[in-house]
């Protein structure tokens with residue numbers, strides 16, 4: 502089969518589409534013929550081995566020969582392991598592979614997955630939107646529901662609202678009952694974010710800052726100072742930091758996140774982080790929102806498999822609006 506691979510730590514320019522063996526299906530696994538896949542920042546952290554701490558996630562990856570790339574996928578079940586029940590050959594599914602799992606990558610003609618890593622793709626849902634919603638949607642949902650816990654009627658701010666996680670968080674906050682959803686992004690994305698349901702949108706590039714008060718701040722970029730958060734959070738408010746723009750060679754986004762933890766403790770702010778769990782029932786919930794149109798995925802661009810390295814060159818710049826998708830099958834979307 503064809504798959505996007507890298508040999509040792511490399512930049513996007515060092516990725517290649519190569520012929521590799523089709524995965525063999527273990528008793529507890531399912532083989533999926535991939536229609537579409539989508540890209541996430543964790544992918545480039547892994548193939549670059551940057552920041553250095555990411556090398557601990559897959560020790561020895563630089564010396565283990567060709568490595569697959571990608572987590573998110575949507576496709577058709579091609580083979581079911583002997584020990585797996587409840588899924589049939591021919592069913593359409595979508596999901597995401599945990600970054601830490603032993604695995605091939607999802608940007609491949611076939612991927613072998615654990616049944617907990619996918620849900621059924623509801624009829625009528627575009628596989629591109631489903632693949633693109635998987636990791637980003639789980640992250641937004643779990644940050645809001647589990648780490649932020651907005652009460653119905655709560656006031657939410659999404660800081661870094663234009664990217665994969667942020668643009669879904671704006672919508673999921675509303676779906677989980679928020680009465681007010683404000684957002685921070687740059688000028689070029691204000692209309693897009695407002696169109697997804699945000700109330701007030703603030704342009705960070707000209708120094709606009711939200712006024713608050715907010716019960717939950719969902720933050721994908723970790724650029725706000727603790728003093729700013731303290732000013733805009735309600736007394737019982739919580740900031741949930743999902744990721745960070747920038748960071749050094751050793752810890753990468755971990756650096757700003759650790760600094761925030763210290764700054765928040767000093768400023769007496771409740772600060773949490775989130776590590777996304779791949780959960781089939783949460784994926785199913787995303788699928789049902791996609792089916793009803795309650796959740797919309799903005800697709801900035803769809804790349805054919807042969808151009809997957811170019812998708813990562815775009816992603817690494819950190820300015821994607823919504824999501825980038827890889828069309829693996831070459832078939833038109835449903």
Ligand SMILES: NC(=O)c1ccc[n+]([C@@H]2O[C@H](COP(=O)([O-])OP(=O)(O)OC[C@H]3O[C@@H](n4cnc5c(N)ncnc54)[C@H](OP(=O)(O)O)[C@@H]3O)[C@@H](O)[C@H]2O)c1
Pocket residue numbers: 541542543636637640660661662663664665666667685686687688690705721722724743744745746754775776777816819820821822823
């Ligand atoms: N904790 C977890 O388990 C987990 C899971 C998934 C993702 N993450 C992390 O979460 C972060 C976001 O992921 P993603 O998939 O949403 O990334 P993404 O799609 O690459 O985010 C790109 C967006 O970030 C915005 N942005 C960049 N700098 C900004 C700034 N200073 N202020 C406000 N917005 C800014 C850009 O908008 P503008 O053009 O408007 O600047 C762009 O639209 C990443 O660090 C990722 O690694 C963590």
